[in-house]
Amino acid sequence: MANTQAIAKTLRVDLLDGLHAFGPSVIRAGTTADSFNMALYLDTATLDANTTAYTATGELAATGGYTAGGKTVANATAPANTGGTGIVAFWTPSAAVSWTSFTSSGSFDACLLYNNTSAGKNAVAVFTFGAQSVTAGTFNINMPTNDLATGLIRIS
Amino acid sequence: MLIETKKGMIDSALLDVRDIVTTEDNARVISTEWSLNGDLVRRDVSVNILRGLELCNSINEDINNG
Numbered sequence A: 001m002a003n004t005q006a007i008a009k010t011l012r013v014d015l016l017d018g019l020h021a022f023g024p025s026v027i028r029a030g031t032t033a034d035s036f037n038m039a040l041y042l043d044t045a046t047l048d049a050n051t052t053a054y055t056a057t058g059e060l061a062a063t064g065g066y067t068a069g070g071k072t073v074a075n076a077t078a079p080a081n082t083g084g085t086g087i088v089a090f091w092t093p094s095a096a097v098s099w100t101s102f103t104s105s106g107s108f109d110a111c112l113l114y115n116n117t118s119a120g121k122n123a124v125a126v127f128t129f130g131a132q133s134v135t136a137g138t139f140n141i142n143m144p145t146n147d148l149a150t151g152l153i154r155i156s
Numbered sequence B: 001m002l003i004e005t006k007k008g009m010i011d012s013a014l015l016d017v018r019d020i021v022t023t024e025d026n027a028r029v030i031s032t033e034w035s036l037n038g039d040l041v042r043r044d045v046s047v048n049i050l051r052g053l054e055l056c057n058s059i060n061e062d063i064n065n066g
Helices: A009-016 B055-065
Strands: A036-042 A089-091 A097-102 A108-115 A123-132 A137-142 A153-155 B002-005 B008-011 B016-023 B027-036 B039-049
Touching: A009 A089, A009 A153, A123 A137, A123 B027, A123 B039, A153 B055, B002 B027, B002 B039
Parallel strands: A137 B039
Antiparallel strands: A036 A108, A089 A153, A097 A137, A108 A123, B002 B008, B016 B027, B027 B039
């Protein structure tokens, strides 16, 4: 029986759980999950893979039912690597993110998912959905199915 | 039924309503527009993210573009 080099299947979930620090780490205040937010951005903003943290630049104005920094996402489901061979780890907010009685300050086409617990408010991902505007209404971001094929954040 | 609009609560019977469904790269978007005598008084939007983002894809894109 020979050995087989491999990345541990559990590494991906462990990364999502913050169990490894290959670089300088931070002193964490506790062992609970971090809080993540989604913020909305005007279609004139330039968020992309180079976005490193939450920024107020290009964010919707804090009017019409929108608060700077966006909304906290529900996080009741821990990252997992189930449903396949264990190679894919995934995580998805446990509920939609909604703004009600909302009038957008301009046309917007993206949201930024970021860590609202970390001191640097580090970026996680940018999602686009085409230019939208909302008038005295509700804006929902409904999440995909939380599995290895469609989960919101996946590492494979 | 009363509907919240930019002009206050209005009976839905007085409003014209239309749903607009669009498909973006990775989202299906349903917009509902409520109009009163041609004036848009409420617009709701529901974004359904079809599929999240995958870190491995980012790695592959970086290698391919590098």
